[in-house]
Amino acid sequence: MYQYFPNKDSILLTLALAHLDEGTAVVRAGLTRVADGPVRLTEWLPVVVEGFTRLHADEPRLHRVLFEESPRPPELLDRFRLAEQEAVTAVAGLLRRDPDLDLPDPERTARIVVAVVESLVHRLVGQGGGEAEELTGEITTVVTGYLHAAARRRPVTDPPTLPHHRGPTAYNG
Known part of the structure; x- marks a missing residue:
């Protein structure tokens, strides 16, 4: 195998890039199944989430070696950022098209949303967190709750009024 790869790290990099490409393709394919026009969160x-979960549940040990135990060269980190930005752009488009979320x-x-899904999938899938389904x-459920709360939240320019507290504090004795 070393006739094709100069060392073990180059083999791991090739496997990690292939895994990342596969993950991007899975999520992209899932999103293309979603209809054009208004689309609800439940669709x-x-x-x-299922695309991310299935991808990581298929080869949990390989995933752990690739992303937790091997070096992360700049080329791999750049591809991570590119894949993450693609996912963010796609999700932002879906959020804008959802008639129930403002x-x-x-x-x-x-x-x-992308960070939460990615974090929870990486943390739980294949590490005894339960079945993929x-x-x-x-x-x-977690992300849906966040999105509904975010849609109800007031803009930052109009922060909520906090009740005035009278009494001793650590700052005024």
């Missing part, structure tokens, strides 16, 4: 979020900043919300449902 696209489970597709995205979000103050769909781009920021999309970054949070159950985890898909749990992660979808």
Whole structure:
């Protein structure tokens, strides 16, 4: 094998890039199944979460070696960022098309959604967190709750009024 790869790290990099490309393709394929025009959260979020979950559940040990135990050269980190930005752009577009969600900043919300899904999938799938189907449902529930709360939240320019507290504090004795 070393006639094709100069060392073990180059083999791991090739495998990690292939895995990342596969993951991007899975999520992209799931999102292309979502219809054009208005689209509700219940139509696209489970597709995205299920794609991420299935990908990581198929080869959990390989995934752990590739992304937790091997070096992360700049080329791999650049591809991660590119794949993440593609996912954020796609999710932001879906958030804007959802007639039930009126979000103050769909781009920021999309970054949070992608980070939460990615983090929970990486943390739970293949590490004794439960079956992939159950985890898909749990992660979808978490993100759905966040999105509904974010849609109800007032813009940052109009912060909520906090009740005035009278009494001793650590600052005024």
